[in-house]
Amino acid sequence: MSSRYAELSREQLAILVPELLLCGHLIDRSGMAHTISAFGRDGMAEVAIEEWQLASPIYTRRMRAALRIPGDDIVTIFKGLQLDIGAPPQFMDFRFRVDDDRHGEFWLDHCGALADVEPMGEPYVFAMCHTIEDPTFDATALATNPHAQVRPIHRPPRMPADRVPVCAWTVTIDEANEPPATPPNTPLIAASAAARLELAPVDPADTGQADYAGALLSDLRFADFSKSALVRMADEVCLQQHLLTLGFLIAVRERGGEETALDIGRKQFTGIAGLTSQRIRAALGLGDDFAALAQVLRLHPAWNPLPYTAAEITAFHDSVVLRLSRESPGVADGAWPALIDAEHTEALDAMVRGVNPHFYTRVHADGDELVAEIASAGEPFPEASEVAITRFSTGADFSFGERQSLPLTVV
Incomplete structure (x- = not known):
């Protein structure tokens, strides 16, 4: 199966990749609100630590391999951060200094x-x-070098209250x-299909930057990368x-059991699904008709990479049909595609209403497929409470600006 992102132009992909990184970061704005309700502030912190410790070493190694990022030094660690949903560009404005290959600093403006x-x-x-950053920063660095340690110079609570850099x-x-x-x-997530999924390699002959093997850059200009590299980045960010x-x-399952995990997981999915649809639609300047809906669904991280979800999306003049194989790797993993069924359509409803509040879904089983038919109602539906919670984040309305991409050398 090919990548759906290959349908876009290089220019569109350069806009979309940072959007996907930001939406990935906002997953926790959706999920942690419900985790606090279930387990309290301390329980939320425990969940946040474990999820990032489990996921970030795996996906960091994947992105390094995809973009041929060599080495096990400070520069390699910093490059990994620049392509991590934990540190979307500009929203989490990481600045870097390299002293030598074993010593460096970063701060957030x-x-x-x-x-x-x-x-x-x-x-x-x-x-x-x-509580959360201490173990999770080390877990991210671990993906590059097990002997790397990240330690604070200063960090919030800020004193004075407007201190910059913030940490x-x-x-x-x-x-x-x-x-x-x-x-x-760790063995549970390392054995997942998401961790082991093979994707098409970047074509080194494509026009533009095919890898990130060169100098560490102050800011990544995604427009400098080739279309092939951007396609692979987009798929990798979805896997993140x-x-x-x-x-x-x-x-969550470890602390609350299967029923609690499914309940909170579906709420998390609903909140981020709707907000992500809205941001994709706005970023690419799409309309609010069925053609725009089909485009947003094809690009939505819930249904990508295509080999992971095997989701089919077809647009008609008065509807869109999404067909989801229940034998796909994403369903087998228990990831987002597994959380939708005929009785639980909230995430899909939020997703389609991120394009047009009049859209609604009818979901039924058809053999080993789940079929969602999306149509339009006469009156708009209210925004889901889970989406409203996620919109609490300043990331909901965040706009990316132009940055220069300058090489950083040893000071």
């Missing part, structure tokens, strides 16, 4: 996550910037550093979202 959490009070800021961290690689313990549930969700479901 703007942190969208902090902007979302600061109004909730210092206990939530401490939970995010201390700063050192990264040190030292053989004396003891690698962090492997989370007990599926892997993070699998980690989230594992962590």
Whole structure:
């Protein structure tokens, strides 16, 4: 199966890839609100730590392999961060300094996550910037070098309240550093189809930058990459979202059981599904008719990469039909495609109403396929509460700007 993102132009892909990174970051704005309700602030922090520890080493290694990012040094760690849904460009405005191949610093001139959490009070800021970040930064660095450690120079709660940069961290690689313990549930996610999925390699002959093997850049200009590289990036970012969700479901299931995991997982999916549709539609300047809906669905991370979901989307003049194989790898993993059935259509309803609030779905089984028929009603439907919760994030209306891409050298 080919990638659906190959249907887009190079220019459209350069717009879409950072959008997918940002939407991946906002998954937690959807999921963690419901996790707090179920397990409290401390339980939410435990879930957040485990999901990122499980997912980020796997997807970081995948992206490194896809874009031929070599090495095990500081530069390699920083390149991985630039292509991680945990650090979408500009919204999480990471700046980097490289002292040598084993020492460096990064800081955030703007942190969208902090902007979302600061109004909730210092206990939530401490939970995010201390309790969660300490183990998860090390887990991300672990994907490149098990002896890398990320340690704070300063971090929130901010003193003074408008301190910029909002935080700063050192990264040190030292053989004396003891690698962090492997989370007990690592084998579960490492054995997933998402972790092992093979995708088409980047074509080195395509026009534009085919890899990220050269110098570390201050900011990635996605327009500089080839169409082939951008297609692979888009598919990998979608897999990051599926892997993070699998980690989230594992962590919630461990604390609340299967029924709780399905309930919170569906709420998480609903919130991010609707917001992602809205951002994709706006980013690509699409309309609100059935042709636009089909395009948004084809590009939505819930249904990509195509070899993972095997979702078929067909547009008609008065409807769109989505056919989902119940034997696809995504369903087998228990990822987002597995969370929709005839009795649970909330996420799909939110997704289609992100294009037009009049759209609704009718879902039924057809052999080993789930078929969703999307039509239009006379009156608009209200926005789902799960989408409204996710819209609390400043990322919901965030706009990307133009940046220069400057090589960073050893200071």
